[in-house]
Amino acid sequence: MSGLRDFLKVYWPLVVVALAGVLLALVLMDPAPPKNIRFAAGSPGGAYHAFAERYQRLLAEEGVEVELVETQGSIDNLRLLDDSEADVGLVQGGLATDRDREELRSIGGLFPEPFWVFVRSDFPAESLGDLRAGRIAIGGDGSGTRILALDLQADYGGEWIETTRLTLSGTTAADALLAGEVDAAAFAASVESSYIDRLLVNEDVRLLPFERAPALARRHEALSDIILLRGVVDIGEDIPAADVPLVAPVAQLVVRKDLHPAIEALLIDAATSIHSEGTLLAPAGHYPDPDLIDLPI
Template sequence: MKRFLRFYGAPMVIVVLGLVVAFLFMAPAPPKRVTIAGGASGGAYAATAENYARALRDEGVAVDVQTTNGSVDNLNRVKSRQADIAIVQTGLAADVGSNGAQSLGAVFYEPLWVFARAGRTAEQLQDLAGLRVAIGPEGSGVRVLASLLLSEVGVTEDRYTAVPLAGQAAAEALQRGEIDAAMVVSGPTTAWIAALIADRNVQLMSMREAHALARRHPYLDEVPLYRGVIDLAAI
């Protein structure tokens, strides 16, 4: 035994130490299956999730994309381990808590648009008091953001009628006159955003509070939109 330990003891210790170091410090192998919490069908989050899913499948990873109610629902699914990855609105974790979920980075700018029926005063968020305003359904990030910003300017929930519509459904309701205003989140290339801008019965609010809100909330950015950038014919 002494002869065995003399010749093989040191190499065995080195091997054991190497295994311990590898176990403690080496990154685990990538998973072979992941679940992504996307968003509502036809929305920007769902499309982004599908783009990532295709890229992962090309690398041999099986991907399941979940249809959800939006950012809050997505974050809750990650926190409860119903999903591995989620597309979530920036700043949401600061408002509702992350519970161990970690951000991998920002993906794209997501503008908050405020549209109102033409003929109404719509120069600041306070002008939405007393109106029927689409702020998104429960479980959506836009509802959390819209409620926060409205409350900050003194337009509390009892001072307007919250309508649980988002995206294209909110846009169409506004065009039909079923609501007075809509706070929606979507990219500038979305077809229904362009349709609202081109609609003479609808106006886009240029928020006076934008600069102050961006200073108060680091996850918000003030982004200028110059006339004609989206549709010169709509000027």
């Protein structure tokens, strides 16, 4: 016992330093990553929800359970993320606010979401500006589609009457267009969306081109000008029958800034696996893109 007392008399400073080092390491060490996260997934049937299901499957293979939270779209996703009611979500580019930039981070741009405007084949319109007196579905209040549609209507100028801003969205808007209940419908949506595919091949409607897409992209930082190539939807049926210029924001994967780094790493791996495949609008390997974002990386 006296030997221990003698040891401590001589070496107690070293013992204190060692214990302090251990305690500091325990304090600074990241806690274990969570086994459950919440994914703001959009509405069933939409591209966001379909992609969220793929993330859910991939993270389940790594032992992380992903709860899909149904939402109304990008604006709803941002709100849930800001309020800590979701940990990760898909968000249309160009919608982030100053509050979002404080609380949230982007993992990268994932895929373009063209601004599609489909019109009835018998409706006389060659551009968005020709729809000022029509019946147009431009998405629900607060939706990413509606915000972008209102911005572009302002770009084209003139008087847009109330019926040019109907609140139908998604599959409901597509059904109304095909039934002749509206003259046109606008969507900011992935080419993988089921209702977009249905409209692209339907003879009763046609897709409006944005001939001034480069100018619109120059005016709006969140937009890119892209081309839907002739025949890319259906080579045999030659759909579309000509190149169609479009404008598109880019969807990004957004997380809370306090999300555990291990979960971020799993999401990055999953994003690369899911979105590096080629699409009708982008070659393989183009996405994820860390530059096509409007939140801190």
